Amino acid sequence: MSHPAPKRTRDPARKQAAILTAARAVFAERGYEKATIREIARRAGVTHGLVVLHFATKEQLFATAMTPDQDTLFQGVLDDDIDGLPRRIATSFVHRLESSQGADPVIALIRSAAGDQQAAKALLHTLRRTATDGYAKVLDSPDLAARVDTMGAHLIGVAFSRYVLADGPLAAMPAGELIDRLTATIRTILLN
Amino acid sequence: MSHPAPKRTRDPARKQAAILTAARAVFAERGYEKATIREIARRAGVTHGLVVLHFATKEQLFATAMTPDQDTLFQGVLDDDIDGLPRRIATSFVHRLESSQGADPVIALIRSAAGDQQAAKALLHTLRRTATDGYAKVLDSPDLAARVDTMGAHLIGVAFSRYVLADGPLAAMPAGELIDRLTATIRTILLN
Structure with missing residues (x-):
């Protein structure tokens, strides 16, 4: 046998x-x-x-x-060069999404929002806290939580168009151009 | 009888x-x-x-x-004062969402993305075309479609946090503060 x-x-x-x-x-x-x-x-x-x-x-x-591993998430992102932070975040986000073949907590979050609101809220909460804790190590603006939440919303919206519905200019754009555009918006949201 | x-x-x-x-x-x-x-x-x-x-x-x-009425959508938004455009877009968006009690095409779009992708894609397509046609009347950058799509993604992400999951700093923020923050990001996305 x-x-x-x-x-x-x-x-x-x-x-x-x-x-x-x-x-x-x-x-x-x-x-x-x-x-x-x-x-x-x-x-x-x-x-x-x-x-x-x-x-x-x-x-x-x-x-x-869905709980992200903070070390993996912020690897190479957090360091003392604050001016370069927006590009490092943009690059890390785009590379993560491009290489995950869709299996990313942000994608799960978007696809969960229509159904069980509690599961989606809990996940958004976890992602927000992980991100805020990470950025608090290098940034100290008094409204950091609001800035990080706005940046998160921006990245959720971009993931929605490019990776979930996968339709339109954001979906068709080369990764490098997307990183350039995200760098500009993240700079405004986090540092201005 | x-x-x-x-x-x-x-x-x-x-x-x-x-x-x-x-x-x-x-x-x-x-x-x-x-x-x-x-x-x-x-x-x-x-x-x-x-x-x-x-x-x-x-x-x-x-x-x-779900097809938005272009006249209603852009009422008071499109005029020759381009510098004031980001604030007019932000104000119009926030007022529309706050007064719709959730019955907005952007909310329907978010809640439809998990299920029938065709319906959601068709709606995103309609919203994007309506927006791009409108902004083309006052802006003429060569990458207008990409800018409008990025702005749309940003607004979708904000609606996701504030109106669909209704949780966190973006959801708790007074409308006036949200308008200020959106004005800054929309300016970067559309005009920079």
């Missing part, structure tokens, strides 16, 4: 990572409401029961999968 | 207007996919059959109800 390959049964950390990767993709593709644990399990190559064992509920899996 | 009140049966234009008003509200609340002709008819106080008689399909009703 055959038995499961040792690698698959003996490496729970690897399975957990596979579940989180699948969750990011499915939540971004379908939005919170339409995503199912069943599909996430299938894509991760694990059982439905194992997903529930590790993450209990869809809500908890969503929260865990 | 009673018969329907004359006003209701003899004023088809009025009924049509009631259907369009109800459609704008329902599409904005539920998004294209979840909105039903049945609910729109109920809110308009007409029969399901009458909606179908006037608008044939949900798709057609969506297109008609």
Whole structure:
């Protein structure tokens, strides 16, 4: 009789990572409401029961999968050269979205807004707090929270046109031109 | 025997207007996919059959109800004072959204993006063309389409945070402060 390959049964950390990767993709593709644990399990190559064992509920899996890793998020973005900050943010955002093939928390946020408002609000809250905490390390304007929220809204809107509906001038634009345009708006929003 | 009140049966234009008003509200609340002709008819106080008689399909009703009236949209916005244009756009946008109680095409667009991509794409296309045609009357930069699309994305993102998820600093901000912030970003996007 055959038995499961040792690698698959003996490496729970690897399975957990596979579940989180699948969750990011499915939540971004379908939005919170339409995503199912069943599909996430299938894509991760694990059982439905194992997903529930590790993450209990869809809500908890969503929260865990969508919480950005602050070190990854801000890698190369935060340093003392404040004048270069807008371009570093723009470059990091565009590269992240272009390389994620749609499996990004911002995409999941947009696709979740029509359905379960609580899940979407919780995610927006997490993204906003992570961003504000990060930028507070290098910027100290008294209205930093409002500036970061406005920048977040700007990036959500750009992701909406370019990556979700994928239609129109913003969607057709080369990445370099988009980075130039975002650099200008982010400078106005964060530094002016 | 009673018969329907004359006003209701003899004023088809009025009924049509009631259907369009109800459609704008329902599409904005539920998004294209979840909105039903049945609910729109109920809110308009007409029969399901009458909606179908006037608008044939949900798709057609969506297109008609969501097409902005260019005169209303640009009233007081387009004039020769270009330096004041960003503030007039910001003021008009914020007042429109604050007074629509959520029944705005931009809100319907955001709530429709998770579901039927075609309906949302068609609406984005209509809004973008209406905006670009309007601004072309007073601005003539060679990349006007890209600028208008970027401004549209910015306003979509702000509507997402303030009016759809209604959470965070952008949602809590007084309208006057929001207008000031939007004036600065719109100036950068359209005129710089």
